[in-house]
Amino acid sequence: MQLSHYCIAYPKLVKSRINNKAYYGLQFMTRTLPCFSVLSLWFYKDNVKIMPHNLYDIITYESLAHIIMSDGARNNRGLNLHLQNFSCKELIFFMNILKIKFDLDCTLHKSRNLYTVYIRSESTKKLYPHIKDLITPSMRYKLLDHFVNLS
Structure with a gap:
């Protein structure tokens, strides 16, 4: 495992239930290290x-791929990023960065009195070649295969 030197124990499989459907995940605990403290402060x-x-300076295609894998979901022909824990102002800031740095067209969608970021279909198509090798195969379903060749 590439991250094993950061961990205090082996990863473990966890199971949760939402609406009587089982979901599985991998959980691991990291050591308390100065490099993580810096990220925590950010x-x-x-x-x-x-x-x-400083998000503009630190966001990359790789970090965007991680956001999609953890908080992304298909929506119609585009992609929703479920970042509801951020304020509307922060999400607009985030969308501006996506537009300026990656030329992605996004809109704000309201979901249960909170906001999500929607990456439009054409932008999702434009983004895919930059992140396809960074997306774990089990997460590629989040990028619509009816307009993107996922092979």
């Missing part, structure tokens, strides 16, 4: 997750 303020001010 992404948390008073134990609340925030959008870091």
Whole structure:
């Protein structure tokens, strides 16, 4: 495992149930290291997750692939990023970065009184070649195969 030196134990399989459907995940615990403390300072303020001010400088196609794998979901012909824990202002900041840095067209969608970021179909198609090798095969279903060749 590539991350084993950061971990205090082997990963374990976890199971959760939502609406009587079983979902599985992999859980691991990392060591307390200075490199993680720096990241924590960027992404948390008073134990609340925030959008870091230096996001433009640190976001890459790889980090965007991780966001899609963890918080992404198909929506019609595009992709929803379920980032409801961020404020509307932070999500607009995030969408501006996606537009400027990656030329992605996004809109804000309201879901249960909270907001999600929707990446439009054409932008999802444009994004895919940059992230296809970074997406774990089991997560590629999040990118619509009816307009993207996932092979």
